[in-house]
Amino acid sequence: MxxxxxxxxxxxxxxxxxxxxxxxxxxxxxxxxxxxxxxxxxxxxxxxxxxxxxxxxxxxxxxxxxxxxxxxxxxxxxxxxxxxxxxxxxxxxxxxxxxxxxxxxxxxxxxxxxxxxxxxxxxxxxxxxxxxxxxxxxxxxxxxxxxxxxxxxxxxxxxxxxxxxSLTFALYALFISLLVPSLKKHRKILVLAATAAVLNSLFVQIMAEGWAVILATLLSAAGVEGIEPKQPLHNKPEQKESADV
Structure with missing residues (x-):
């Protein structure tokens, strides 16, 4: 350009x-x-x-x-x-x-x-x-x-x-349409969405819905990033050893 x-x-x-x-x-x-x-x-x-x-x-x-x-x-x-x-x-x-x-x-x-x-x-x-x-x-x-x-x-x-x-369902349909393409490309997105949904369902029983959404989002994002296995390094063994140091 x-x-x-x-x-x-x-x-x-x-x-x-x-x-x-x-x-x-x-x-x-x-x-x-x-x-x-x-x-x-x-x-x-x-x-x-x-x-x-x-x-x-x-x-x-x-x-x-x-x-x-x-x-x-x-x-x-x-x-x-x-x-x-x-x-x-x-x-x-x-x-x-x-x-x-x-x-x-x-x-x-x-x-x-x-x-x-x-x-x-x-x-x-x-x-x-x-x-x-x-x-x-x-x-x-x-x-x-x-x-x-x-x-x-x-x-x-x-x-x-x-x-x-009757058309208020459009908001939920829109969120689903935004989520589905990402689910097809990244497994982590599926885990993140499912974890956030479960946590939100639990938190909403004990706190306001807005705070439940915030807490569920933060915890699920931190948890998925923490437990998601790292991508294997495509380096030679000696290079991988030095990288780990």
Whole structure:
């Protein structure tokens, strides 16, 4: 991919808009679905749009909806969202290695907009990446997510109340659809999901549902990482011995 010239800021910004347009298109159905499910969870249109504006993290927002629907407290939702989004710290740190030197406030601005898709597009560029380019990718994706979250909520309001209530299963179907592809690729994901489900079922009997989710997630992740057998080293015996030392 062509290296961006940071000296030509308008060109870099519009280049970012162009590259981010595919993300914006991909966000449309996901955002509409989020808005619709938020409406079935009795969030107002304003609350739905504000969540997309201030959180801007699809998986975390879907998780938050399930906790809101279950009547979970705000503190548990905040902690759960934090843990779900921990990977964003790593993505931001990685992108910072490629990004041009700039004012910390400018970097903080686009760091807020680093999602999985935006990170993938911006990090694929060769060489140094300008702040203008990153903002271009971020802004068009952000506008799409926020705008279509509101559209989804509006569409949901137009449906009969009986149909709205019957379609609340969409949230659980969405989580299953996100989980299944990972299960096919990694055995560890299956063990992690099953362990978390069992632990959550036990913890929910003695604590609030939100804290049960958080504790089950942390313990299952730590446990699976601890007991998962290490990949065998494909080195010669003498090399393996020195590596173990």
């Amino acid at each position: 062509k290296v961006l010239q940071i000296s030509n800021l308008p060109h870099a910004f519009f280049h970012g808009l162009k590259d981010g347009s595919s993300i914006a298109l991909g966000y449309m159905p996901a955002a509409v679905t989020f808005g619709f499910i938020a409406q079935t969870a009795y969030l107002s249109a304003w609350e739905t749009i504000m969540m997309s504006i201030f959180v801007f993290a699809g998986a975390a927002q879907y998780m938050a909806l399930s906790l809101v629907a279950a009547g979970t407290g705000a503190l548990e939702i905040i902690f759960t969202t934090f843990f779900v989004n921990l990977r964003h710290f790593l993505m931001s740190a990685s992108l910072n290695e490629k990004a041009e030197s700039d004012h910390p406030l400018k970097k903080a601005g686009y760091a807020f907009g680093i999602t999985d898709e935006i990170f993938a597009v911006t990090s694929m560029n060769k060489g140094e990446v300008s702040s203008a380019y990153i903002y271009g990718v971020f802004l068009i994706s952000y506008i799409s997510w926020v705008m279509f979250s509101g559209v989804g909520h509006s569409v949901g309001e137009l449906l009969p109340s009986m149909l709205q209530q």
